[in-house]
Each structure stands twice: as C-alpha cells, then as structure tokens.
Amino acid sequence: MxxxxxxxxxxxxxxxxxxxxxxxxxxxxxxxxxxxxxxxxxxxxxxxxxxxxxxxxxxxxxxxxxxxxxxxxxxxxxxxxxxxxxxxxxxxxxxxxxxxxxxxxxxxxxxxxxxxxxxxxxxxxxVGLKCSKRLSSDKIAAATQLFTPEWVVKYMVQNTLGRYLREHGFDINRGELEFCNVKAEKGTVEPEDITFIDPCMGSGNVLLCAFDMFMELYRSLGYSDDIAAEKILRHNLYGLELDERACAVAETALRLKAAKYGAFAKPQVYDFSGISYMAGSLLSGDELDGSSAKTARIAYLLKKNYTIIVTNPPYLGKPAMNVELSGFVQDRFADYSADLFSVFIARCMDMIEENGYLGFLTPTTWLFLQSYEKLRRRIYRECSLQTMIHFEYSAFDDATVPLCSFTMQQGYSSENGIYLRLTDFKGGMDCQLQKVKEALNVEKCSYRFEASAEDFLHIPSAPVAYWLGKAMFRAFDNVTLGELVPVREGIITGDNDRFLRRWFEVSAEKTAFTGNQNKKWYMLNKGGDYRKWYGNREFVINWENDGEEIKSFRDENGKLRSRPQGLAYNFHPSVSWSQITSGALSVRYFNENFMFNVAGTSAFPHDERQLILLLGLLNSKAAAEFARVLNPTMNMNPGDLARLPIPEFPQDTAEYEKLIKENIHICREDWDSFETSYDFRRHPLI
Missing domain, CATH: 1.20.1260 (Ferritin)
Known part of the structure; x- marks a missing residue:
C-alpha cells in the first residue's frame, strides 16, 4: 500500500x-x-x-x-x-x-x-523547532523518530552483516543492494558469536531485516527453523530505544516474526523508561547501578562491543537541545556535539568490535561542514568508508534535511569506497532505488564514484568530496587564496536601515562617488545578487567624520552594536563575492572608491595583474566546483574561500588578462545601461 x-x-x-x-x-x-x-x-x-x-x-x-x-x-x-x-x-x-x-x-x-x-x-x-524552541526531554523521542524505508534498511544490512558473513565464508546469497562481491578471505567464526545491535532501534525494522539474514545463515548451516529463530533472538540481535512505545512495537514485531518459525523466546530489546529519559544509548553503562534486572541488562549491553551496528540515529541540532541534554553532550562528546546524530556516530564507533561493520542513515551535513571536521577525521583515522548513497535533497518525505546512508568498517584502510551521487534525480525514494540498482548493474555509471580517505585529506577540513577527480584532489596541495592575498570581512553597522541608503536616495553633493573625499555618504560594496565581473554598485554608507556615528553606535545598555572591522582595507581595489548566495560563486571587481561590509566579503590583491588574474580564476567553473566542496551551503564565509587552492600563474598571461578585461567591460556596459547605475547615460535601445 x-x-x-x-x-x-x-x-x-x-x-x-x-x-x-x-x-x-x-x-x-x-x-x-x-x-x-x-x-x-x-x-x-x-x-x-x-x-x-x-x-x-x-x-x-x-x-x-x-x-x-x-x-x-x-x-x-x-x-x-x-x-x-x-x-x-x-x-x-x-x-x-x-x-x-x-x-x-x-x-x-x-x-x-x-x-x-x-x-x-x-x-x-x-514547527516549534523551526521557531528555535529548545526541545524538552519528554519530546525528544517523538521529535527525532524517522522511519527508515525498507530498501534503505536492506542496503545497510546487506553491506554490513551480509558482507561480513560472506567474508567469513558463510554460504549466503549476495543481496541485490550489496555493492561489492567480496571473497571469503577471513577466518571462520561461530554464528552465535556474531552480534548485531541497533542502539536507536525505533520500531525495529532494522532488526527485522537482520533477522531474515541470520535465518538464511542458520539454514545454510543445517539448523531447523525453530532452533535458528531461537538462536537469533537469544544470541544475535539486540536493540535499545529511548521510547518505550516504539520498543514495545519492536518486541511484538520480532516475536511475531520468530513465531512463524516456531520460536517464542523474548527478544533482547530494551527501552530506557525508568532509567534514562534523555541520553539513552549515549550512556556508557558505568552510570547504571544495576538496581533491577532490566537496568543491569542494559548496563551490560552498553558496555559490550558488537560485530555489526546499524542504525538511523536521532537528528537534533545543538540549538534545539535543552540545557540538560546539551550539557551532557558537551561534557562527553564535545568534539561531535554539533548534532545528536553525530554524537551517536561517535558512540557507535566506541561500541564496535575490531574489524566490525557500521551502517547509518544521517543528514549530509557531516560530509562537508566545518563543525563536523573532527568527526570526519576520526572516521578516516579509525574506520574505512566503504559505501555511500547520497540522496536527492527532498527524496525523503518525512525528513526536513538532505540525507545520506553509508557503511564503514572499523580499522583504517586506504582502499577506495564506492559512492552513489543521486542528488540530481528527483522523484522520491522509488526513483532513488531505481538509480541505485542501475548503478550496481552497469559497468560504467556517471553518478558512481570511487575515492578514499587519503583523497579527502588533501582538502582543508577534509570534507567527503567523493565526486572530485584525482587532479582536483591534488590541486588542494597548492597555495590557498588566503595565503596569497588578504581575505577580509567588512563592516557590520548594527542597523543597516539607519546607516545605509541606495545612492539615488541621498544628495549627490553629499556623496563621495570617487575617492576618499570629505563627504557624508560613501560608496559601499554590499554583496548582492548573482553577478559576475562587474555590478551590484547600489549602496552608500554614512561614513561622515570617519564613521563616527557607526563606531559609537550602542544599545540601551551601552553595548557596542556595530563592528567596525576591516577598515584598513576600505578604498582599496578588490575582488568580491556575496556572503549569501543561492547560486554558484560569482566574483566582481571593485575599485579604490569603495568601502565594503560583511555581505560583500573581499580579497585584496597586491597589484593590478594579480587582481585581474584572480578575478578570472574565481569566476571559472573550476573555482565554482571547489567552492561547493569547501562550503555547500548558501553562506560563503571569508574562511571558506580563503581555503580555495590557487595554481601558480604562468609567466605570459597577456591573453588571459585581455579576455578578463573584456568581460569586465561587457558587464559594466550592461550594468550602466539601467538607471539604477550612477554611471547611467542612455538606455541602449534608445
């Protein structure tokens, strides 16, 4: 249905x-x-x-x-x-x-x-979370539960448990969503010693899928169905869950499945009611006093290491955590505290056996953002990323963030992982599944990539930019923009409505259109819409008496509201980009007549030749791709582009400079053909 x-x-x-x-x-x-x-x-x-x-x-x-x-x-x-x-x-x-x-x-x-x-x-x-409300402890479970689609569960289980079993010589079929046809090259293990846990199990659909694979394992070894199902519940499957309702559903679902095979053992699934209303599986187990059989059992499970861990952890950003949860996370998982899901990834890495496998469904933010850099570096150091599906932004109806699912093995390896980039394929999860199957069944696929942690470590902050080619990875070994020239953030007035105007809203006699004159209003680079080469020259700033009013602008408590930063770089030629943009990187030239504010982040070359060449380079497709890697969000901060790799310019750049200047001239003529430009003379159609 x-x-x-x-x-x-x-x-x-x-x-x-x-x-x-x-x-x-x-x-x-x-x-x-x-x-x-x-x-x-x-x-x-x-x-x-x-x-x-x-x-x-x-x-x-x-x-x-x-x-x-x-x-x-x-x-x-x-x-x-x-x-x-x-x-x-x-x-x-x-x-x-x-x-x-x-x-x-x-x-x-x-x-x-x-x-x-x-x-x-x-x-x-x-809705409350969108209004920046912090989440009370009694709502954490309800707010963070997200049902994992069946085929995504199969992908995670087949590429963790399935891979492990076939590596150890067990005769089970390769799953249709298993990425690699691995060889049996590991030593044998007893089936009862293979432990599988979902520490955020919800209603248990991951465990139900793992149950089926364990049944295939025991059947291949000659066990009857009733004994196999009994062994699975007693020895192989474990689950922990904060929400007692979801845990109850998981228990019943597992017992109903086992009963079909003639087994009636109680599953090893537990909720934290009466034990922990907030931290759940993030506890180490040492905090629990063993005052009841349930508490003692959960403490044992929290201290235990597992062969396989597969989970869809809760997603909850740090701003939405209540004071108690935020304090707990900061105290124990400070390096991974940007979101609850990243904390759970770190916790699962603590719980995994040597050479064990982990599978997750999480937001994609950890792949790129600097706030997750320590998590990425720990993963590269301690694990081997083996497979990943990077979903289209809105593929999940129930999720409000873009997601990815990935599997990895404990233990460092320099081998390539396999990544499927489905970000361009709209059509929901059915379309995503179809594209996964296509990628696994054809020899060459345009959205299938291979990369290793060694590649990612070339890039500042080490994002999981798996789609870049080897040449682009090596490019990050070059000098960066921030090492080559100053990259600065401009002034923050504290009240733009008070201190900024468009140039045509104020008296021309009081406006310094050229140079640093003794006027009230000065030309301001304030970022703006997507536009390359030239333009977005609309605003002026009240900088009378060297910005006296802005520099002394305070609130009713006497706290300075403005931030007069980057002043030494005002009235210097620059290349500039908008800090907030919904499109690709677009860089513009500004001459010595301009100040700049925080929205018009700028780089300040040392001479005209360097300025022209940097302007051309930063407006190239390669620079746009590098910028997306360094920050895939809408906010392009100074530190992001400061890390952009810059190649060594050739000796003879005359032809490049000529073409770049032509682009500036063309875009200037376009900008000046409208009355919103202070250099407007006549519309081109007249």
Missing amino acids: DNSMLKKFAAKQRQLLLTDNDEPSAYFGFMRLCAMAYADKTALDELCSAPSERPCALFMEKCRQLGERYGGIFSLYSELPVPPTLLAVGGTAGALRGLPQEIWDEADILGRFHQYFNEPYRSEIA
Whole structure:
C-alpha cells in the first residue's frame, strides 16, 4: 500500500479516536488492533461480526492472550480502557478491515502504523523547532523518530552483516543492494558469536531485516527453523530505544516474526523508561547501578562491543537541545556535539568490535561542514568508508534535511569506497532505488564514484568530496587564496536601515562617488545578487567624520552594536563575492572608491595583474566546483574561500588578462545601461 495513503489513514484514525479518548488510550487501542490483525488475519472479521455488546470484552481477551505470547504492545499499559470508537460501527476496526490484505504480509507494517499515527504530533513539535524552541526531554523521542524505508534498511544490512558473513565464508546469497562481491578471505567464526545491535532501534525494522539474514545463515548451516529463530533472538540481535512505545512495537514485531518459525523466546530489546529519559544509548553503562534486572541488562549491553551496528540515529541540532541534554553532550562528546546524530556516530564507533561493520542513515551535513571536521577525521583515522548513497535533497518525505546512508568498517584502510551521487534525480525514494540498482548493474555509471580517505585529506577540513577527480584532489596541495592575498570581512553597522541608503536616495553633493573625499555618504560594496565581473554598485554608507556615528553606535545598555572591522582595507581595489548566495560563486571587481561590509566579503590583491588574474580564476567553473566542496551551503564565509587552492600563474598571461578585461567591460556596459547605475547615460535601445 502506498505510504501516503497509509499515512492519511493513520492520521484520520488518530483524529477519530482522540475525539472521545485521551492520547495514550487512543494510541494503544489503535496499535493493539493493528498488531492483532497482523498476528491473526481473522481477528478483524471476528471483532466486526461479534454482537454489539461483546466486541470490547472479546478485544480485551484477545489482547491478554496475545500479550502472553508476544508481549510488547499487547502488555504495555494493558490496564488502559478500550476506546469506544475503536470497535464501534464505522470505527477503526471496520476501516482497518477495509485496507488491502497484502499490507499484513509486510514485516515492517507495525512500525509504519506507529510512525504515521504519531506523525501529526511529530509535525507539531517540528514547527516549534523551526521557531528555535529548545526541545524538552519528554519530546525528544517523538521529535527525532524517522522511519527508515525498507530498501534503505536492506542496503545497510546487506553491506554490513551480509558482507561480513560472506567474508567469513558463510554460504549466503549476495543481496541485490550489496555493492561489492567480496571473497571469503577471513577466518571462520561461530554464528552465535556474531552480534548485531541497533542502539536507536525505533520500531525495529532494522532488526527485522537482520533477522531474515541470520535465518538464511542458520539454514545454510543445517539448523531447523525453530532452533535458528531461537538462536537469533537469544544470541544475535539486540536493540535499545529511548521510547518505550516504539520498543514495545519492536518486541511484538520480532516475536511475531520468530513465531512463524516456531520460536517464542523474548527478544533482547530494551527501552530506557525508568532509567534514562534523555541520553539513552549515549550512556556508557558505568552510570547504571544495576538496581533491577532490566537496568543491569542494559548496563551490560552498553558496555559490550558488537560485530555489526546499524542504525538511523536521532537528528537534533545543538540549538534545539535543552540545557540538560546539551550539557551532557558537551561534557562527553564535545568534539561531535554539533548534532545528536553525530554524537551517536561517535558512540557507535566506541561500541564496535575490531574489524566490525557500521551502517547509518544521517543528514549530509557531516560530509562537508566545518563543525563536523573532527568527526570526519576520526572516521578516516579509525574506520574505512566503504559505501555511500547520497540522496536527492527532498527524496525523503518525512525528513526536513538532505540525507545520506553509508557503511564503514572499523580499522583504517586506504582502499577506495564506492559512492552513489543521486542528488540530481528527483522523484522520491522509488526513483532513488531505481538509480541505485542501475548503478550496481552497469559497468560504467556517471553518478558512481570511487575515492578514499587519503583523497579527502588533501582538502582543508577534509570534507567527503567523493565526486572530485584525482587532479582536483591534488590541486588542494597548492597555495590557498588566503595565503596569497588578504581575505577580509567588512563592516557590520548594527542597523543597516539607519546607516545605509541606495545612492539615488541621498544628495549627490553629499556623496563621495570617487575617492576618499570629505563627504557624508560613501560608496559601499554590499554583496548582492548573482553577478559576475562587474555590478551590484547600489549602496552608500554614512561614513561622515570617519564613521563616527557607526563606531559609537550602542544599545540601551551601552553595548557596542556595530563592528567596525576591516577598515584598513576600505578604498582599496578588490575582488568580491556575496556572503549569501543561492547560486554558484560569482566574483566582481571593485575599485579604490569603495568601502565594503560583511555581505560583500573581499580579497585584496597586491597589484593590478594579480587582481585581474584572480578575478578570472574565481569566476571559472573550476573555482565554482571547489567552492561547493569547501562550503555547500548558501553562506560563503571569508574562511571558506580563503581555503580555495590557487595554481601558480604562468609567466605570459597577456591573453588571459585581455579576455578578463573584456568581460569586465561587457558587464559594466550592461550594468550602466539601467538607471539604477550612477554611471547611467542612455538606455541602449534608445
């Protein structure tokens, strides 16, 4: 069934059930009914055909019976009342009965119902996050749960657990999303010694996928299905989760799957209720006192190392963390504290066995931004990035950030990893899956790349710029723009509406159009729209008496609001770019008549020849590509372009200089052909 239809169904039932019930009763009533239908396909028919006075009693009795066998969602808060709307004529049971029967054949259906029933609440919290609200501890789990699509789970499991098993000589099939056909070159291991954990398991869909692969393993070794399933639950699979509801769904889903093979052991999945309401799997285990069997077991699992770790960690930026969570993260994971997902990557690296495998679905921010540089360098130092899928920005309907999924092995290696760059393929996750399959089934693919950590270390801050060629990686060994010439950020007035005007809004007699004259208004480079070579010369700044008013501009408490920086570089020829841009890098020439502010970040060459050549170089396609690597966001800060590699200029550059000057002249004529230019004389069409 289409996810959007299932989401609408769950949202409608949530609204219906909440009309005359509290939220816990509505949630558990809905999820128990779904789990009952999944466990017994005749249950809905039986409930809907029961006499009007019996459905509630029948439902409660069935929940009791199923709770004895499958626990989890049937047992947690079993004392809650049954919502009347759940079993009423025209209620949830009848609506659920009308859904396509094939949905009950999908192993992750309970997790999807859990996610979609809670989606309106998660969306409500997300609105608060967009308004820069800090997240209270009781909302962390709900706000950060994101259901992982089934095929992405398969990709992660096949390229971690699947790869490990085949490397160790086990006779299992290569998965359709497994990137490499590895050879059996590692020593043998006992199947019971292979441990797999999802420390942020949510509703358990990663564990359900791993269960299937372990079943294939045990069957290949001659075990019967019931013994194999029993061993998987007792020895191989582990899960930890902050949210007790999601954990209950995971437990029931795993027990239902195992029961199909004749096994009824309790899965090794635990929530942190009564133990930790905030940190969860980030705890080391040493903090737990072992006051209960559950606490002692979780402490043991937190201290243990695992063969395979696969997870979709929570995404929560530092500004949205509450004071307690932020303090915890800063105290224990300061180098990785930019986001909760990066903290979890670091924690998982602490938990992995030697030569073990890790798989993640995370935002792409860690690939490029400087705030994640220490995480990247730790990964390069301690692990080997082996595969990655870089998704299109809006491919995930439920995510508000661009995502990537990747796998890596513990232990440094200089071997190339395989990267699929799907950023240009719109069409949702179905399109992304199709492109992955195409890339894995053709010998040459334009969006399939290979690169190693050694390549990334050539680049300042070491971003995962896997799509660059070897020549571009080597280019970063050259001198940088910041080493060659001063790169500076200009003045911050503290109130642009007060101190800035467009040149035609003020008296020409009080404006210094040329040179540093004794006037009130001076020409200002203020960045602006995408434009190369020449232009964006619209603003003037109140710099009367050497900027006396701006330099002394303070708030009501006496704190200086302005920041008069870069003043020594005012009225010097420069090449400049806008600090905020939605397009590619565009660089413009400014002469000695201009001041510059923070939005018009500038570089100041030492002579005219250097200025002309740098202007041409920075407007090239190569420079634009390098700039995207150094900072893929909309904010091009001075430090970003200061790290741009600059080749040594040849001795004879006369032809280059001529072409660059022609470009400046053409763009100047274009700029001056409109009345917004102070050099306007006549429109070209007149």
